[in-house]
Amino acid sequence: MNIESLLQEKISAGAELLFGYKPEITQLQLQQTRKEFEGDLTLVVFPFVRFSKKSPEETAVQLGNYLVEQVPEVEKFNVVKGFLNLTIGTSYWIALLQEAFRNENYGLKPVTDASELVMVEYSSPNTNKPLHLGHIRNNLLGYSLCRILEANGKKVVKTNIVNDRGIHICKSMYAWQQWGEGKTPQSTGIKGDHLVGDFYVMFDQQYKKEIAGLVAQGMTPEEAENQAPSILAARELLRKWEAHDEETVGLWKMMNGWVYEGFDQTYKELGVDFDKIYYESETYLLGKEEVLRGLEAGIFYRREDGSVWADLTAEGLDQKVLLRSDGTSVYMTQDIGTAKMRFDDYPISKMVYVVGNEQNYHFQVLAILLDKLGYEWGKGLYHFSYGMVELPSGKMKSREGTVVDADDLMVEMEEVARKMGEELGKLQGLSEEEAARTYKMIAHGALKYFILKVDPRKNMMFNPEESIDFNGNTGPFIQYTHARIQSVLRKAAESGLEISGAIPPALQLETKEKELLKTISLFPAVVEEAGNAYSPAVMANYCYELVKEYNQFYHDHSILGETNADQRNFRLALSVSVVNILKHGMGMLGIELPERM
RNA sequence: GCCUCGGUAGCUCAGUUGGAUAGAGCAACUGCCUUCUAAGCAGUAGGUCAUGGGUUCGAAUCCCGUCCGGGGUACCA
Numbered sequence: 001m002n003i004e005s006l007l008q009e010k011i012s013a014g015a016e017l018l019f020g021y022k023p024e025i026t027q028l029q030l031q032q033t034r035k036e037f038e039g040d041l042t043l044v045v046f047p048f049v050r051f052s053k054k055s056p057e058e059t060a061v062q063l064g065n066y067l068v069e070q071v072p073e074v075e076k077f078n079v080v081k082g083f084l085n086l087t088i089g090t091s092y093w094i095a096l097l098q099e100a101f102r103n104e105n106y107g108l109k110p111v112t113d114a115s116e117l118v119m120v121e122y123s124s125p126n127t128n129k130p131l132h133l134g135h136i137r138n139n140l141l142g143y144s145l146c147r148i149l150e151a152n153g154k155k156v157v158k159t160n161i162v163n164d165r166g167i168h169i170c171k172s173m174y175a176w177q178q179w180g181e182g183k184t185p186q187s188t189g190i191k192g193d194h195l196v197g198d199f200y201v202m203f204d205q206q207y208k209k210e211i212a213g214l215v216a217q218g219m220t221p222e223e224a225e226n227q228a229p230s231i232l233a234a235r236e237l238l239r240k241w242e243a244h245d246e247e248t249v250g251l252w253k254m255m256n257g258w259v260y261e262g263f264d265q266t267y268k269e270l271g272v273d274f275d276k277i278y279y280e281s282e283t284y285l286l287g288k289e290e291v292l293r294g295l296e297a298g299i300f301y302r303r304e305d306g307s308v309w310a311d312l313t314a315e316g317l318d319q320k321v322l323l324r325s326d327g328t329s330v331y332m333t334q335d336i337g338t339a340k341m342r343f344d345d346y347p348i349s350k351m352v353y354v355v356g357n358e359q360n361y362h363f364q365v366l367a368i369l370l371d372k373l374g375y376e377w378g379k380g381l382y383h384f385s386y387g388m389v390e391l392p393s394g395k396m397k398s399r400e401g402t403v404v405d406a407d408d409l410m411v412e413m414e415e416v417a418r419k420m421g422e423e424l425g426k427l428q429g430l431s432e433e434e435a436a437r438t439y440k441m442i443a444h445g446a447l448k449y450f451i452l453k454v455d456p457r458k459n460m461m462f463n464p465e466e467s468i469d470f471n472g473n474t475g476p477f478i479q480y481t482h483a484r485i486q487s488v489l490r491k492a493a494e495s496g497l498e499i500s501g502a503i504p505p506a507l508q509l510e511t512k513e514k515e516l517l518k519t520i521s522l523f524p525a526v527v528e529e530a531g532n533a534y535s536p537a538v539m540a541n542y543c544y545e546l547v548k549e550y551n552q553f554y555h556d557h558s559i560l561g562e563t564n565a566d567q568r569n570f571r572l573a574l575s576v577s578v579v580n581i582l583k584h585g586m587g588m589l590g591i592e593l594p595e596r597m
Numbered sequence: 598g599c600c601u602c603g604g605u606a607g608c609u610c611a612g613u614u615g616g617a618u619a620g621a622g623c624a625a626c627u628g629c630c631u632u633c634u635a636a637g638c639a640g641u642a643g644g645u646c647a648u649g650g651g652u653u654c655g656a657a658u659c660c661c662g663u664c665c666g667g668g669g670u671a672c673c674a
Binding site: 029031034036037042044046049056080081082083126163166167168280305307309316317318321322323324325326328330331334356357358359360361362364385387388390395420421424426442450453454455457458459460461462463466467469470471472473474476477479480481483484487488491492537541544545548551552554555556558559560561596597 | 599600601602603608609610611612614615616617618621622623624629632633634635636637638639654655666667668669670671672673674
């Protein structure tokens with residue numbers, strides 16, 4: 001049992017004994033003591049005053065005395081106003097360090113056969129253009145979330161649904177037919193997804209030109225948008241595709257193939273992967289039977305024109321169309337079918353969708369509809385909703401070319417990392433290959449940490465000139481600290497030092513040592529919180545706190561230069577524990593740690 | 598209009614199950630490398646936590662109003 005729960009129980013019992021009132025364990029506020037005060041854990045006693053009928057100070061003193069008597073771990077206490085500051089004895093902290101040092105998986109919950117299986121959908125790209133910074137946020141959040149869930153003892157199926165069909169794909173296809181001159185990724189040397197994206201942009205330019213021309217001839221903008229020759233041609237391609245026209249399907253397959261090759265490269269570079277990939281071309285007809293079943297059961301209703309609707313006004317929402325008057329499906333219909341298929345495919349207990357917050361309404365409705373259709377898991381669908389990435393120039397738009405391309409960004413960052421590294425001259429002993437690997441690690445660390453440290457729900461600002469930093473609250477700062485520790489550990493090994501878990505329980509601890517140890521002690525709770533809150537940001541900010549704490553300790557105290565062997569061993573064990581935690585914590589963010597930098 | 602999310606230092610962000618004097622980083626200024634990696638450490642300066650009320654012993658945090666911003670509200674996906 002950890003110290004917090006132990007204290008909560010004792011405090012509850014103590015309050016009953018002293019004041020005749022037994023508070024609920026959950027309503028006891030036990031928090032980390034602020035650094036400017038003496039103590040480790042603090043109990044806010046104001047809530048007890050009502051029952052103790054004494055001043056806050058007196059109440060705190062009574063409780064403090066009780067705890068010192070009853071709980072061996074509580075060494076002493078002090079009272080400031082209504083705050084009872086408890087000092088936990090050194091032996092407790094030493095034991096905690098031993099656990100963090102000896103247990104590779106300190107703070108993690110084991111995944112077993114009995115673990116809950118969760119499916120996480122993320123990425124979900126369209127196959128008509130390359131990935132940009134917005135997709136990067138999605139991919140990093142999705143991947144990180146999976147790692148965090150695993151750390152919390154869940155089994156995870158990472159899945160991706162590729163939006164590989166529809167009018168947007170046909171636009172690129174039409175443009176390639178018109179102006180492609182048979183170009184391929186091989187013939188041009190252009191990455192497949194970029195090549196296809198270029199044709200998508202080409203289409204849009206032509207389309208706009210045609211609209212302008214038609215409007216000049218007197219059409220309304222809406223008429224022009226619907227009657228421009230290029231959009232008619234794209235629609236015709238979509239019709240042929242749906243009719244399984246051989247030539248059209250062949251073209252579609254070829255161009256999608258190019259895109260997949262490109263995506264695979266980008267995913268690999270980003271370090272994300274999937275266990276199962278769904279394709280919209282194979283799922284877009286699903287869901288219709290479900291809707292018809294709901295119609296028969298009276299859950300949905302049909303309008304005069306034949307369209308099928310759900311009435312959600314009782315839930316405070318609107319009417320939602322589920323089948324068009326011509327009987328065809330809409331997005332929502334598909335998602336109903338896809339969700340059902342997934343629960344049929346896998347014994348999952350939960351489905352998480354990593355999708356931008358512009359879809360909040362959609363997923364709210366989806367959960368309600370599935371619940372109405374009688375699926376007990378319907379209400380349990382979780383929309384992991386995240387905000388968009390904004391640029392100083394405003395929103396990113398693929399068609400207008402105002403995007404930060406994922407591939408370009410990673411290359412640029414690597415160059416910056418290399419330039420910086422070479423200036424500092426830290427990697428001189430390494431081979432070119434090793435150095436390149438390290439620069440890549442640093443560049444990716446900077447990007448991933450930058451994206452993941454902010455609260456996923458919020459929109460975030462990305463300024464290409466200023467955002468990517470390698471100092472301060474950044475990924476490289478954490479990576480650097482890791483490399484620094486590894487350097488110390490290497491030197492320790494060179495001089496034949498064995499690091500041992502046998503640490504005298506009465507060892508005198510320096511302030512910085514204890515602060516660091518306290519931060520280490522928080523890791524299990526942080527893992528849990530990140531899992532409960534679905535928040536990589538919680539983990540990212542913790543890792544930063546931890547290395548900040550370590551650097552202060554490192555600055556103030558020599559490790560290898562310490563002459564007291566127990567003290568030196570203790571400091572080495574601290575260092576090893578920090579490495580352990582960083583490996584897992586940063587691993588949950590998909591960030592690798594270099595041995596030197 | 599309605600729904601929803603947000604507004605914290607010049608900038609980018611933490612802190613929000615109510616707790617002590619609101620924290621980091623960047624940018625600016627000042628110190629610290631003959632000693633384990635200075636991508637570090639220490640310090641100075643920078644705040645009416647959008648705003649007005651309310652609840653409370655106590656509010657950045659909870660409630661109500663107002664202002665500003667994002668998103669949604671299609672027989673698009």
